Amino acid sequence: MIPERGPYPDGAPCWPELTTDDPEAATRFYREVFGWTCKDLGPRVWNYTVCLVDDKPVAGITPPAVGLSSVKAAWTTYLATSDLEASAVRVEANNGKLVILPSMLSNLARCATAVDVEGATFGLWQAETLIGSRLYAKPGGMCWSELYARNTKVADPFYEALFGYEQDQIGDGIDYDYVIWSIGDEPVCGRLRMPYESEGVPAHWKTYFTVDDCDATEARIAPVGGEVLVRAYDMPHGRVAMAADPTGALFAICQHHDERFTG
Missing domain, CATH: 3.10.180.10 (2,3-Dihydroxybiphenyl 1,2-Dioxygenase, domain 1)
Known part of the structure; x- marks a missing residue:
């Protein structure tokens, strides 16, 4: 169970x-x-x-x-x-x-x-009767969410004003600007400053879903009408891939190996 x-x-x-x-x-x-x-x-x-x-x-x-x-x-x-x-x-x-x-x-x-x-x-x-996803960082459930922001000097204060996030800077904040937002001691989501080469891509949130096997899940996407946008690759917290469903909606999948992101 x-x-x-x-x-x-x-x-x-x-x-x-x-x-x-x-x-x-x-x-x-x-x-x-x-x-x-x-x-x-x-x-x-x-x-x-x-x-x-x-x-x-x-x-x-x-x-x-x-x-x-x-x-x-x-x-x-x-x-x-x-x-x-x-x-x-x-x-x-x-x-x-x-x-x-x-x-x-x-x-x-x-x-x-x-x-x-x-x-x-x-x-x-x-x-009310549903707290949200009843599974977190378990196969089939959401596991992480990221804000892809262009102007972090306005995005960060906006969300801090909404929920009082504590910020943990990952990388140097210049060439790679990624922040983990936490509530208390719990990391809850991330904020990535989009690179300059992604000019024209609007700011957006991205949802990651947990899978048992990233490569096997990736292989199921195209045969049922989706598109793999970024092939599976390894990150510090897990193996991830980016995709779009048949209606054009973007999402990500992740096979975890970092307990910080497993709920």
Whole structure:
């Protein structure tokens, strides 16, 4: 029996949600790649699909909200909050913008969607019956989230104002600028300053999913309509690869060998 994740502290990525205009294609893809089973909550809940591993919720798939049909397919990282309204106020007080106002997602959570000072989309998640992903750093579950920022001098203060992250600089901060954001003593997510050669790529959050075997999972992606963008390679915390699903949404996979990132 895989142990379930306990409550997430405020500011921790807790729920990955895919927005796509072709949920059926996405559902078929992730069933094959991660072995997810999927439960459609029906039209009264925006045709929202909850994805599960061993009956434990690990992610959501949804069509775009009304009025946002032109939104590009993407995974959204939801950050846990114990007070959705207060977090939403801090977003706008620090020059972010609410895209979807606080609302109920069935009986699972109260949530909102926002963009930060550079335009990166993220969500806020106040748990009701679902704390977020019930698996963390276990096969099929999320394991890490990163903000890819262009101007760290505005991105870092924005998120610090939202959740009071403590920062641990990795690298020299010049040629390689990566920061681990922690709540207390728990590393919860990272921030990467995008290299200059990625000019034109907008700021964004990226979700990593845990797999038992990175190379074997990578090999399943293309045959079911996805695309491997960066072949599997080794990092200090694990073996990772970057990919896109058939609807164009980007994600990453990771086979861990660093206990700091295993929940």
